[in-house]
Amino acid sequence: MPDTEHTEAISRKDVQHVADLARLALSPEEEERFQHQLSAVFEHFAMLNELDTEHISPTAQVIPLTNVMRPDAAEPPLPKEDVLANAPDREEDQFRVRAILDF
Amino acid sequence: METTVAEKYRTVIGLEFHIQLVTESKMFCTCSAQYAAHPPNTVVCPVCLGLPGALPVINEKVIECIVMAGLALNCTIPEYAKFDRKNYPYPDLPKGYQISQFDLPFCIGGRLTLDEEDGGRTIGITRVHQEEDTAKSTHVTAPSGERYSLVDFNRSGVPLMEVVTEPDIATPQEAAAFGRKLRQIVRYLGISTANMENGAMRCDANISVWPAEASMGDVKVEVKNMNSFRSVERALEFEQARQTRILEGGVDTRITETRGWVEATGETVSQRTKEEAHDYRYFPEPDLPPLQLSPQWVSGVEEKLPELPAAKRQRFMADYELSAYDARLLTQSQELADYFETASARAKNAKAVANWMSRNLLQRLNESDTEINDCPIAPADLAELVLLIDSGEISNRTAQEVFDHMFDTGKSARKIVAEQGLTQISDESALETIVAQVIAENPAAVQDFNQGKKRAIGFLVGQVMKATRGKANPGIVNQKLQEELRQG
Amino acid sequence: MNLSELTVHEAQDRLRRGETTSAALTEAVLAQIEALDETVRAFVTVTADEARAQAQAADARRAQEGADAPPLLGIPAAIKDVVNTKGVRTTCSSRMLENYVPPYDATVMEKLNAHGIVLVGKTNMDEFAMGSSTEHSAFFTTRNPWDTERVPGGSSGGSAAAVAADEAVFSLGSDTGGSIRQPAALCGVVGMKPTYGRVSRYGLVAFASSLDQIGPFTKDVTDCAIVLEAICGHDRRDATSAPQPVPNWREEMTQSVKGLRVGVPKEYFGAGIEPEVEASVRAAIEQLAALGVAVEDVSLPHTDHALATYYIIAPAEASANLARYDGIKYGYASQDAETMWEAYSRTRGEGFGSEVKRRILVGTHALSSGYYDAYYLKAQKVRTLIANDFQEAFARVDAIVCPTSATVAFKIGERVDDPMSMYLSDLYTLPCNVAGLPGISQPCGLAQGLPVGLQFLGKPFDESTLLRLAYAYEQASGARYKPALTSGAAQT
Ligand SMILES: [Mg+2]
Numbered sequence A: 001m002p003d004t005e006h007t008e009a010i011s012r013k014d015v016q017h018v019a020d021l022a023r024l025a026l027s028p029e030e031e032e033r034f035q036h037q038l039s040a041v042f043e044h045f046a047m048l049n050e051l052d053t054e055h056i057s058p059t060a061q062v063i064p065l066t067n068v069m070r071p072d073a074a075e076p077p078l079p080k081e082d083v084l085a086n087a088p089d090r091e092e093d094q095f096r097v098r099a100i101l102d103f
Numbered sequence B: 001m002e003t004t005v006a007e008k009y010r011t012v013i014g015l016e017f018h019i020q021l022v023t024e025s026k027m028f029c030t031c032s033a034q035y036a037a038h039p040p041n042t043v044v045c046p047v048c049l050g051l052p053g054a055l056p057v058i059n060e061k062v063i064e065c066i067v068m069a070g071l072a073l074n075c076t077i078p079e080y081a082k083f084d085r086k087n088y089p090y091p092d093l094p095k096g097y098q099i100s101q102f103d104l105p106f107c108i109g110g111r112l113t114l115d116e117e118d119g120g121r122t123i124g125i126t127r128v129h130q131e132e133d134t135a136k137s138t139h140v141t142a143p144s145g146e147r148y149s150l151v152d153f154n155r156s157g158v159p160l161m162e163v164v165t166e167p168d169i170a171t172p173q174e175a176a177a178f179g180r181k182l183r184q185i186v187r188y189l190g191i192s193t194a195n196m197e198n199g200a201m202r203c204d205a206n207i208s209v210w211p212a213e214a215s216m217g218d219v220k221v222e223v224k225n226m227n228s229f230r231s232v233e234r235a236l237e238f239e240q241a242r243q244t245r246i247l248e249g250g251v252d253t254r255i256t257e258t259r260g261w262v263e264a265t266g267e268t269v270s271q272r273t274k275e276e277a278h279d280y281r282y283f284p285e286p287d288l289p290p291l292q293l294s295p296q297w298v299s300g301v302e303e304k305l306p307e308l309p310a311a312k313r314q315r316f317m318a319d320y321e322l323s324a325y326d327a328r329l330l331t332q333s334q335e336l337a338d339y340f341e342t343a344s345a346r347a348k349n350a351k352a353v354a355n356w357m358s359r360n361l362l363q364r365l366n367e368s369d370t371e372i373n374d375c376p377i378a379p380a381d382l383a384e385l386v387l388l389i390d391s392g393e394i395s396n397r398t399a400q401e402v403f404d405h406m407f408d409t410g411k412s413a414r415k416i417v418a419e420q421g422l423t424q425i426s427d428e429s430a431l432e433t434i435v436a437q438v439i440a441e442n443p444a445a446v447q448d449f450n451q452g453k454k455r456a457i458g459f460l461v462g463q464v465m466k467a468t469r470g471k472a473n474p475g476i477v478n479q480k481l482q483e484e485l486r487q488g
Numbered sequence C: 001m002n003l004s005e006l007t008v009h010e011a012q013d014r015l016r017r018g019e020t021t022s023a024a025l026t027e028a029v030l031a032q033i034e035a036l037d038e039t040v041r042a043f044v045t046v047t048a049d050e051a052r053a054q055a056q057a058a059d060a061r062r063a064q065e066g067a068d069a070p071p072l073l074g075i076p077a078a079i080k081d082v083v084n085t086k087g088v089r090t091t092c093s094s095r096m097l098e099n100y101v102p103p104y105d106a107t108v109m110e111k112l113n114a115h116g117i118v119l120v121g122k123t124n125m126d127e128f129a130m131g132s133s134t135e136h137s138a139f140f141t142t143r144n145p146w147d148t149e150r151v152p153g154g155s156s157g158g159s160a161a162a163v164a165a166d167e168a169v170f171s172l173g174s175d176t177g178g179s180i181r182q183p184a185a186l187c188g189v190v191g192m193k194p195t196y197g198r199v200s201r202y203g204l205v206a207f208a209s210s211l212d213q214i215g216p217f218t219k220d221v222t223d224c225a226i227v228l229e230a231i232c233g234h235d236r237r238d239a240t241s242a243p244q245p246v247p248n249w250r251e252e253m254t255q256s257v258k259g260l261r262v263g264v265p266k267e268y269f270g271a272g273i274e275p276e277v278e279a280s281v282r283a284a285i286e287q288l289a290a291l292g293v294a295v296e297d298v299s300l301p302h303t304d305h306a307l308a309t310y311y312i313i314a315p316a317e318a319s320a321n322l323a324r325y326d327g328i329k330y331g332y333a334s335q336d337a338e339t340m341w342e343a344y345s346r347t348r349g350e351g352f353g354s355e356v357k358r359r360i361l362v363g364t365h366a367l368s369s370g371y372y373d374a375y376y377l378k379a380q381k382v383r384t385l386i387a388n389d390f391q392e393a394f395a396r397v398d399a400i401v402c403p404t405s406a407t408v409a410f411k412i413g414e415r416v417d418d419p420m421s422m423y424l425s426d427l428y429t430l431p432c433n434v435a436g437l438p439g440i441s442q443p444c445g446l447a448q449g450l451p452v453g454l455q456f457l458g459k460p461f462d463e464s465t466l467l468r469l470a471y472a473y474e475q476a477s478g479a480r481y482k483p484a485l486t487s488g489a490a491q492t
């Protein structure tokens, strides 16, 4: 195993795992480059650990809004041609994809 | 005494249901939620197609529906709830994530008690949460042998309610009973059609079998693809037997996996051999502010709750003196119960209505695969039939015939009775009794007749008509009188 | 004076007085694009034909409506290519959307179209708004009109450069961590990021949903107020859209600044700041003091942590927002894959550029099982601390004044291969996004012949105070910053 695997915050395997989760095909060169770059980035993130946030509540959104809803009413859909106009591949009125296999 | 295989093991089942809610519009966009009848990709917009830049907005009706369901399932409704993104790229998921709920769902910690007939146990409900449905994909094999899939986004974004039970269920039968009970409640609430057959209600089951005294391990088998409660039961029976067989073999070779139920073969088959651990990377949906459901708002929803099956059944037994059996039967659905109550209020004879329904009506509906809402006999018509019997206008035997006519033709009882002259007493044996009685009570007229005063028969006919309040068939009466007098 | 040099309000005055027409104005701007854009490269798409038709329509409408005509009627504008324009290709400067033509308009476009603007084109940007230099555009790098060897900043570099080079009278950008204010500073124009929720995000292609906000690039502060009034307001299609009414900023900004209190955060004059940048900003602050503004020192102690916080939250949200690009419904689709999953990941691997991939990886890792608490949750908690810093400061002062960027425009290629140094470009702009506050950048001088940006940050929904300060400073300084390249360009 190359030494970098031990010293860097992000291993090659981490990059591969995350790329897999994100469905992102990477070349071996990219894997290597991203491993170094991500390591630098995550090393920087470690600085957050110096802050004690045990009693701090997280902020997901900055606006103090709640219960933003709309009434249950239907409106016209997109015209059919607009729906499929950008489709890379179609068959009649449906989007065509490679066989979806669950396993 | 030797322990049987069944005693050596216990089965642990937990269920997960996905139930489509009936709303005008979809969960996060204004497309119609009634997508089923539409051609592919004609009920979609930038939001449910996941176009760049489109944003979700919560349909308020959906929140009311789910809280209603939560209350009906005895859940706690936390004051604070939020939506989260569940990340899993898939062709039927247009945004690459599903808007769902992770740690703060709308309803938590409920329970549902099964009917006595189903064992009467109380099953814990972990949570009820809200999420959006996916698009629908169809698999195609071209004549050339090429395989591909087609995606239709009409279903994308339709509101789905997910109900998750505790692993409290002990048998496949109980699992099916739970499903039926849940379906019944959801239908009572009017929030879903809850049809398993067309996917408006879907069930996934986690099942594992363990030695009775040992603590549970962490193997979990998930069974999918059941499209009826009968299939749920069969699939779980299969799985129970399969796992028991493995344990009986002495080495537990089971793995955590997803298995699909194959209806045709009556088996479950493994769907994922290498179990890629799911990592959904849930995080709070930044496009949707959280929800704060005040106790006042929740009690407002609670007030809208209809009477639920268990309470209705108790009331039918108490108020109408129905048997437990009839009460259960007639509270199967809100519609059936409403039918019963409307009819019995008019007929002022609940027991008779209940009898007619349980012995005749339900059977005919069943045979003709008709829903109570499409029943050819309206509640008022059934009431009329009961009234005709109770007033003695038609005999029970006649009523039986009238009922069948009503079901076949949709005509009212009175109309059938009139059309077929059933109001008249044409029953010969019934008329013979009356004729004999009239002859016995009018010796003078009989004497006149015997003395050749043929007109005296007219008087006797009149007396029979009077006795039957004009409903006797005069022809038959005449004939019977002639016979009786001649014999006399 | 060439018509393309006019500000919105100057053009408006002439149009109202009948001294010019939208058609003439549009021709002048198109001519400027024709003359300069080969060099500046601000535009991904120029919509000259549509613009001419819109200008004609605008002139006809003005003839009908006269004085009632809306303020932006007939004004040529450029829109960052991250805002959906119905029927006009919207690429996000990505291969992924190179040929994508949206079937709907963003809410801001509906608003601007209701005003009757003239859309001259869609501007270049860092791919999916990820970057600080436009070098991460999949198509080409936009040049800084002040020095074409340098970057215009980013990610809205095209929109900033277009206004600086008079290739549009105003433009729209989006600001997730400084993507309006930093290029505005580097190109010497006014750029504003309104309070989160002020402008509908409906139709803005999402980068980081809890941080993104659309805002204007203009030639002066008055224009900024005018455009802001046109694009702000509640939108029922964006659940995070704020219900606050839209003030009459153009009027409010003219109120005196005497007695206003501004805070100078010491953390924004740290180690990396170029001395000339600091000198310009300090001089501007002195000028404000001379106008009667009370200046005091404030501290925003978690400023150093904002970068890490931002670069966890933004990529995490982006990793989900960019999951929809799968080659099925629209966009680039890899052709030579065998299986569905292969097609999926090759489409994404080929369709996205390096910076986008980098951020998707960072965000996915930060959210993934076992790391969520350490990174994403931690960042959300620090986000609270950063917001609290501002809240405490705003208990004492009405606004914060600081540099927009620690440096002037840097050389093309200088930072592109070093993500951390590029990320540092946003040090002074991103805390404001993390806290959801409004911020404005305006030019306050030149350093090495390049523009320096002065930044004001305000309380939520207090754009008014920011515009007052910016307008007062602009009036007092009397300077107008124009790159040499623009003078007489279109006449040649
Ligand atoms: Mg689910």
Ligand SMILES: [Zn+2]
Pocket (backbone or CB within 6 Å): B026, B029, B030, B031, B043, B044, B045, B046, B047, B048, B049, B157
């Ligand atoms: Zn829709």
